[in-house]
Amino acid sequence: MDKTDLPPVGPDDLPLSLLEMGCSGRLELITHPLPQNRPLPPHSTLPHGLPPTCLDLKTEVEKRFLRDPAWLPVHGVDDAFHKFLKISKRNKEVDSLLHCSLSPLHSGLSVVRDPTTGMLLDFTEVLLEDTGLSAKNSLSLQRQPGPPSESLRGSNTNYPFLPAGMEELTLEQIKKKSELEEDIDFEEEAKTTKSELNLLSLLSTFDDVIDALPEEKEGVSQKEETVKLPRTNSLEDLGIKDSGNSPSQPSANTVSLTEQKKKPQQEDKGDNKKWAVPVDITSPCDDFYKRIPDPAFKYPFELDVFQKQAILRLEAHDSVFVAAHTSAGKTVVAEYAIALSQKHMTRTIYTSPIKALSNQKFRDFKTTFGDVGLLTGDVQLSPEASCLIMTTEILRSMLYNGSEVIRDLEWVIFDEVHYINDAELCFCLYCIQISYDFVVCQRGVVWEEVLIMLPEHVSIILLSATVPNAVEFSEWIGRIKKRPIYVISTIKRPVPLEHYLYTGNSTKTQKELFLLLDPSGNFLTKGYYAAVEAKKERTSKHAQSFGTKNVSQHNTTASQDRAVWQTLLSYLSQRQQTPVVAFTFSRTRCDENARSLTSLDLTSSIEKSEIHSFLQKSLTRLRGGDRQLPQILLMRDLLKRGIGVHHSGILPILKEIIEMLFSRGLVKVLFATETFAMGVNMPARTVVFDSIRKHDGTGFRNLLPGEYIQMAGRAGRRGLDATGTVIILCKAGVHDMGDLHAMMLGKPTVLHSQFRLTYTMILNLLRVEALRVTDMMRRSFSENHRDTQAHEKRISELRNTLSSLPPLDTEGQLSDLLSYYHTITELRITTETLQRAVLESMNGLKALSVGRVVIVSNGQHHNALGVILQVSNDAVNRTFTALIICEKGNEEAAGDDLSNKAFHPIYSTTLFIPEGPCSHTVQKLKLQDISAITTKTLKVIPERIIDNYNKRQQPRFRLDPPGQAISTATQELLRLAEANPNGITTLDPVNDLHLKGVDVVEGVMRHRVLQDCLKDFHCIHSPTFTEQFARVQERMSVQEELDKLLFLVSDQSLTLLPEYHQRIKVLEALQYVDSTGAVELKGRVACQKSSTAHELLLTELLFENTLSPLAPEESAALLSCLVFTQNTQIDPHITNTLQEGINQVLSVAQRIGELQMDCGIAQTAEDFVAQFKFGLTEVVYCWARGMPFAEIAQLTDVQEGTIVRCIQRLDEVLKEVRQAARIVGDSVLGSKMERASLAIRRDIVFTASLYTH
Known part of the structure; x- marks a missing residue:
């Protein structure tokens, strides 16, 4: 009865539990009751329960692709999926489109601890600095890192990091500057003390930190003083003075590393500050x-002095410019910097002028250091490595886009800096398509952009061949970066060179080798004359010449050339003078020379076997059909005989094979163009010049000393050869001795700027309001001549002088004194302008003949009559010897100097009449000394007058009376003056001299108006007029000099400023920027274009939907005009659709060219349109459709290597168009560009480099 009254037992009250038995899936039921106050039993015999199970593949596919379409990515899907999305039902979530970022916290909690026990005592609120800073709104290194996807290349919406030498502007300054179109004055900004951010400071030892505490404290106080300055709208208005003395320059050999680490890198305000510091080696x-x-890196050999000095500077975290001879060992400096960054756990970027050099350096550094990455347009290997190798364009893009790599960057190494030199080499590289990077003629401007944009904590290493102005170049870098640059130059080559002339052409004459320049640098004329005599013996009488000038090397036939090369190479092989680099300045001649040597075999059987094995191994990465290309078959035969060819027309993989075989000594003779001199560590035993003349784009000329030295420097292998041999072939005749001497012993071409404005640069800087395009122009090497510091000092002195001058009296009659001064000044300038026009005319020179009476006004004479005795033949600085009347006793006054020329206060035509006895003087007059030409002439005997006057200037004849000729002429001039006291009739430039130019006619009319205006002024009647006019003249002269200097230090004096305004007009007309300079959508798209110099054309094609109707292969073919630059002799066969696309491209290009002309840019529309070549349109079209390379090579006369490079560069253009399409929201075009890129990225064109695999 009691049991039935109990409540029912619940599930929780039952003593039941389940236990999983291992992985078998079997369960056991536990029925015993649980003990009290004991933990629950385990639910499984496994420690972590059953492992998770995988979904069935069918179930997963259904779930992801059918039941949940939103799971699939939005971009990069095919058309079938887009159709599926249209018919499938989706749950709309409008809230997912909304995003609201939380405002950053401006304060945080800091822990307060007991200093002795470390016990937590309290929390305190502290203000946080740099909150809210991001890559989208700040240039500071303290900003928050961007997303991982942008860490390497950055984003075109990011701000760059603040370049060294400037400070970030406030919002008020940005607004003020944009209104005035003014820019940052770096010299004024340098007067404010700013905190230093240096990666080396993170590595300092504890002792260094303790020792540096007083300096840091002082720096903090200075910073606080700077912060307390009143806010102004202009950096110039701050007027900040020196905040401390600059550090003295220590000796490069005696300063200790600790002192070097602690020295502050702030600007020396002294007038004698030199940023370039030559190092004594x-x-x-x-x-x-x-x-x-x-040391961070140990070498197995003893370092040279220049290498040790450079390493000492690197240990002190200084920037260096190493200008050393070829093969001297500049790479040691780069290697030590890489090792030092790995030791410091920072990063180094190595930049090279061409991609091929980047690949070679990647292989070398990868072998040495391991942790090395490579970034080029189409390859990205180990981007997280501590050492990144890239081209200069990639680094420029990273700097503009605010890459996070820059934060950890300690060193940037610029190799082959001498190739910044001039546009001529750029033309050479451009024509032969040596580079993968967009437009090679922009090399100089890219280098300068990168140097300017590098942040403050990055140190610079510049490696160059010997250049004359290394100190000047370093001075410019140091000035813009506000840090010293240590210049280290080698004195001589490690392996001396011997230069020979070779006149042989047969077995009998194969030893005709004549020494012309010995290892000590002595030019041996004996060897030259011996070569001439040897050549004359085999030259027909009508062609004999003793060192004929400008000897043409094309007068020889192909068989004669073959005989010369066969003879020379056999002779060099016998003397163990191989390997040989034969520089030939034509790709066609390189190929012809190599093919002609059919009977020459320079390799042994063992070497043939090694070459065969290497070729087989290297060519396995090619498809079977590609291995049978005619060029590969030809090169295989040549290489087995020890002969190689190296130029831009050779396939990239073949060039790499040839380079590797040459470095291993298996290629005995290499016919190469000039660009092989840019190779890394590939010296030869002998260098041969096929000619010393080359085509530079405008005509043939002799090699420049720098070009010759760079190529000849490949001779001589350090550690293997005692001397290097350089041979100049004399085929048709011996070159002129003067040309040879100038080429061998002349000074190399100095480094000078090739900076120019590009639309990409302008748009990249306009999108960042804190930077200005004029900042870049002002800090370029082309503006290095602007001595702003000296100008600023002189401006200060002139302002002090101006403030100390007595005030002007402009009351009463003198109220129009200033107007009078400006009027008479304009009259004087107008008179001088008319006189210059008269003298530059034929009629004017005829009028100023011997005997013409003129009116002279200069420092000694005022309206004095004179007669012309002699006219110089110097058309530039023409002078006129004249007899002039003067007062007795004033004959010796030194008034003929221009500096003594007086500004007469009152304009008057009254002629000078002596008050006492009339005397005379003979002087040489300049143009400005003759104020008017009269209608009168005198009959004079000039020789007698000049001889008599010069004789009486001698002390013993000084008291002799003047001769009859002088006396007669003097009396005639006096008579004319007395007969016309109020003025004598003068020649009118228009009516008498018949000068009908618009400027002359307007000048004469203006001269008359100004003369009439002078009559109406009242100030000339004031008794103090002369005194007050002198004050005005003094004040105005100071003010004019001040205005001139202010103009020179302002942006208005920048050389490229007019072009900048012209390009801004173009961008505004095309709606890339608005009227305020803000970058619009088209401008942001154009910022993406870095692989081609034609960003405007590409952007216009994108926005006009020119590419949308085309198939992927047609789009690729059409865009090939942006990367192909050669003229072809074969017209391509193209489809009607492609022809319509070509017409549209030419139409857009014509419109852009005409707009540029209308805006003032000095390039005709025809020249702009002519840049776009469609010679590879058919080739690219067929390649994108899958045609084998061997077949497309038959469609054109363009060499295989050029085709490969153009397609590779085209792939970069397609990627940029795809990215631009995504920016504007055209996913269809983006997908099409991706398919086009996939279509051309195949087979031999995109075979991986041998250096990277």
């Missing part, structure tokens, strides 16, 4: 290992 560095006991 003549004395040995005996304490090198004492100063660096634990």
Whole structure:
């Protein structure tokens, strides 16, 4: 009865539990009751329960692709999926389109601890600095890192990091500057003390930090003083003075590393500050290992003095410019910087002028350091590595796009800096398509952009061949970066060279080798004359010449050339003078020379086997059909005989094979163009010049000394050869001795700027309001001549002088004094302008003949009559010897100097009449000394007058009376003056001299108006007029000099400023920027274009939907005009659709060219349109459709290597168009560009480099 009254037992009250038995899936039921106050039993015999199970594949496919379409990515899907999305039902979530970012916290909590026990005592609120900073709104290194996807290349919406030498502007300054179209004055900004951010500071030892505390404290106080300055709208208005003395320059050999680390890198405000510091390498560095006991990288050989000095500077985190001879060992400096960054756990970027050099350096550095990455247009290997190798264009893009790599960057190495030199080499590289990077003639401007944009914490290493103005170039870099640049130059080559002339052409004459320049640099004329005599013996009488000038090397036939090369190479092979680099300045001649040597075999059987094995191994990565290309078959035969060819027309993989075989000594003779001199560490035993003349784009000329030295420097292998041999072939005749001497011993071409404005640069800087295009122009090497510091000092002096001058009296009669001064000044300038026009005319020169009476006004004479005695023949600085009347006793006054020329206060035509006895003087007059030409002439005997006057200037004849000729002429001039006291009739430039130019006619009319205006002024009647006019003249002269200097230091004096305004007009007309300079959508799209110089055309084609109707292969073919630059002899066969596309491209290009002309840019529309070549349109079209390379090579006369490079560069253009299409929201075009890129990225064109695999 009691049991039935109990409540029912619940599930929780039952003593039941389940236990999983291992992985078998079997369960056991536990029925015993649980003990009290005991933990629950385990639910499984496994420690972590059953492992998770995978969904069935069918179930997963149904779930992801059918039941949940939103799971699939939006971009990069095919058309079938888009159709599926249209018919499938989706749950709309409008809220997912909304996003609201939380405002950043401006304060945080800081822990307060007991200093002795470390116990937590309290929390305190502290203000956080740099909150809210991001890559989208700040240039600061303290900003928050961007997303991982933008860490390497950055984004075109990011701000770059603040370049060294400037400070970020406030909002008020940005607004003010944009209104005035003014820019940052870096020299004024340098007067404010700013905190230093240096990666080396993170690595300092504890002792260094303690020692530096007083300096840091002082720096903080200075910073606080700077912050307390009143806010102004202009940096110039701050007027900040020096905040401390600059550090003294220590000796490059004696300063200790600790002192070098602690020295502050702030600007020296002294007038004698030199940013370039030459380092003495003549004395040995005996304490090198004492100063660096634990070097970051140890070499198995003893370093040269210049290498040790450079390493000492690197250890001090200084920037260096190493200008050393070829093969001297500049790479040691780069290697030590890489090792030092790995030791510091920072990063180094190595930049090269061409991609091929980047690949070679990647292989070398990868072998040495391991942690090395490569970034080029089409290859990205190990981007997280501590050392990144890239081209200069990639680094420029990273700087503009605010890449996060820049934060950890300690060193940037610029190799082959001498190739910044001039546009001529750029033309050479451009024509032969040596580079993968967009437009090679922009190399100089890219280098300068990168140097300017590098942040403050990055140190710079510049490696160059010897250049004359390394100090000047370093001075420019140091000035814009506000840090010293240490210049280290080698004195001589490690392997001296011997230069020969070769006149042989047969077995009998194969030893005709004549030494012309010995290893000591002595030019041996004996060897030259011996070569001439040897050549004359085999030259027909009508062609004999003793060192004929401008000898043409094309007068020889092909058989004669073959005989010369066969003879020379056999002779060099016998003398163990191989390997040989034969520089030939024509790709066609390179191929012809190599093919002609059919009977020459320079390799042994063992070497043939090694070459065969290497070729087989290297060519396995090619498809079977590609291995049978005619060029590969030809090169295979040549290489087995030890002969190679190296130029831009060779396939890239073949060039790499040839380079590797040459470096291993298996290629005995290499016919190469000039660009092989840019190769890395590939010296030869002998260098041969096929000619010393080359085509530079405008005509044939002799090699420049710098070009010759760079190529000849490939001779001589350090550690293997005692001397290097350089041979100049004399085929048709011996070159002129003067030309040879100038080429061999002349100074190399100095480094000078090739900076120019591009639309991409302008748009990249306009999108960042804190930077200005004029900042870039002002800091370019082309503006290095602007001595702003000296100008600023002189401006300060002139302002002080101006403030100390007595005030002007402009009351009463003198109220129009200033107007009078400006009027008479304009009259004087107008008179001088008319006189210049008269003298530059034929009629004017005829009028100023011997005997013409003129009116002279200069420092000694005022309206004095004179007669012309002699006219100089110097058309530039023409002078006139004249007899002039003057007062007795004033004959010796030194008034003929221009600096003594007086500004007469009152304009008057009254002629000078002596008050006492009339005397005379003979002087040489300049143009400005003759104020008017009269209608009168005198009959004079000039020789007698000049001889008599010069004789009486001698002391013993000084008291002799003047001769009859002088006396007669003097009396005639006096008579004319007395007969016309109020003025004599003068020649009118228009009516008498018949000068009908618009400027002359307007000048004469203006001269008359100004003369009439002078009559109406009242100030000339004031008794103090002369005194007050002198004050005005003094004040105005100071003011004019001040205005001139202010103009020179302003942006208005920038050389490229007019072009900048012209390009801005173009961008505004095309709606890339608005009227305020803000970058619009088209401008942001154009910022993406870095692989081609034609960003405007590409952007216009995108916005006009020119590419949308085309198939992927047609789009690729049409865009090939942006990367192909050669003229072809074969017209391509193209489809009607492609022809319509070509017409549209030409129409857009014509419109852009005409707009540029209308805006003032000095390039005709025809020249702009002519840049776009469609010679590879058919080739690219067929390649994108899958045609084998061997077949497309038959469609054109363009060499295979050029075709490959153009298609590779085209792939970069397609990627940029795809990215631009995504920016504007055209996903269809983006997908089409991706398919086009996939279509051309195949087979031999995109075979991986041998250096990277």
